[in-house]
Amino acid sequence: VQINCAAIPETLLESQLFGHEKGAFTGAHISRPGKFEAADGGTIFLDEIGEISPAVQVKLLRVLQERSVERLGGQRVIPVDVRIVAATNKNLEEMIRRNLFREDLYYRLNVVPLVLPPLRARREDIPLLLDHFLERFNRDNGRTVELSSGVLDLLIDYEWPGNVRELENMVERLVVMAREDRITGEDVRRAMTLYPRPSRIETSREPSEGTPRPSVERDGEIHGEEPEVRARGLLGAVSSLEREQIESVLKRYGYVKTRAARALGVTPRQLRYRMIKYGIP
Known part of the structure; x- marks a missing residue:
């Protein structure tokens, strides 16, 4: 059973997690079990747990400690046997220092932590992800788009502040918008203009026809750009x-x-x- 804590209003999150009895609030015409009851004997995934309010944190802590829930508006204690998996993109330790997240709840949840580094810290994964997303979006759109030489370096060099989701969206955009069956460096640069964030290395455009090329000084004389550098x-x-x-x-x-x-x-x-x-x- 999974629930996105950030996608549900605070006023409804408590009843979604712990359930409610008939008449507990306006519109509660029937009793409903919560997610914890539904996950009894299994696993509940709490996504974006850093978004829950202090009031809900207190009740969640009680569930962890006592392994039981009380529905909203009810008095009956309902035992539950649930494994909890929680995820967040926030720094919970920093939130604890700012009194936004309960320290005792943090340590109750933080039994087996799994830290996923940002994509920029594991750039060796980018080629594998690119192959996966290219195959998927080619299949979905009935295309056979491939990457031109040099494009992989551009994508590896990018910082990817949005991590894998940003890479996924980028590949989908490139496949859908590609005018030919090969994605060029110019296509990537055009797509990156939608993400105005610097990469580790500023990539430069090729000079257009008629634009003077940069020159270098060698042996006291001015020459055109060296062929190897060009x-x-x-x-x-x-x-x-x-x-x-x-x-x-x-x-x-x-x-x-x-x-x-x-x-x-x-x-x-x-x-x-x-x-x-x-x-x-």
Whole structure:
């Protein structure tokens, strides 16, 4: 049984969780069991638990301590045997310091914590998620859209403040709006304008036809942009530096990946992903 605590008004949440008796409030024409009674012998998932009011927190704490509920407007104690799984995107410890969440309830719930890092902290998952969402939205929309070269780097570099849901929406938008069967870097940049947040590396557009290209000074003379820099662009240059750094550290530690990952400040899984990405044996 699941319930989104943020989607239900505070005045109704209590009766949804614990149930109510006939006549408990205006409109309560019949008695109804709550979610805890419905989940008896099973599991209840409380999503967005950080949104519940202090009054409901007190009653929830009582359910956890006594393993029983009292319906709103009732006096009968109803025993329940329920496993509780709770989720939130808020910092409950900070809410405790601000007296917005009960400390005793927090410790009653925080038995086996599972912390899911933001997407920007596990960028090696982005290619897998992209493949999954591309396959799904291609199937849903009857298309065969693929990513052009360089697009993966753009998407990996983005900060994804909205995490997986933002990535999912981005892929759906790209598939639906793609004019051809290949998503280009320009398509991604256009979609990213809907999310006016900076990425780790500012990506630049290719100069339009007739626009003077930047020049560099070499050997005391001014030359046009070097072909290698023009071909790779900023992202390519950064990728090249990253590959050189990884290869250097791997050689230094005799290709022991755990030690190399520790020296690079990444997890072994992240190191393996980058080795595959850059074709490092």
